[in-house]
Amino acid sequence: MNDMPVFVKVEDYKDALDVMNMIRLKIEDAKKTLEKVHELKSEEETELELWHATIEEVERKIDFIDKTLSEPGAM
């Protein structure tokens, strides 16, 4: 059964080739879009890391201010 030949009409065959070509192009498009999504995702992660660093820096400064205010200077 597996060795039986399969025949497709010539006009259908041409259409099938066209569809195959379209599928190939669509796959390329999807791959490019997915790549762009990955880029944006890594950009987003970089931004979030920067936020984290900024928060830590601000926290450090606030700690310093808090420490200074809780130890008043002598007159």
Next chain:
Amino acid sequence: MAKQKEAHDFFYVGVRDPIDVRRSLLESARETIHFMKRYEKLQSVRTEKIQMLLKLDTEVKELRALMVKLRKMFPTAKMHTTLPIRKPQCVVCNDSFKTQALLVQHMKRHEPKKVDKKIKPEFIEPDENLSPAVVRPSKNKFANADELEDELASIEKKLEGLA
């Protein structure tokens, strides 16, 4: 005279390193403003990402439609490709087994003997990126940006004065 008297009634607390405290305060304010500016950027990145995901979704749907179209072009013969039978294999030692049950039994050997109960399950953050609220642009976006710029310029000026 009354004002002078009132002024004498107050007590004051001295601040050590007042310039450093002031500088830290101004720098913290500046960092906070930078933070808020970066939020705008992050929001635009997220919006663009959502647009790209929607585009990807459309492309995949089109691809699926093309696949259906292609399948219809081929004759509906009752032919099934017989795929080679894949024996269950151990991922650790690469041994093959006749049945899945035998593999499961074998895998018990590779399991760690003691499981630490203190280990908590990994927390998976909810994906807020696909939330429709993120796409909605703020009305006062540009007004806020201008305000932030003004505030930042004022802080920078004060910091220059300190230096």
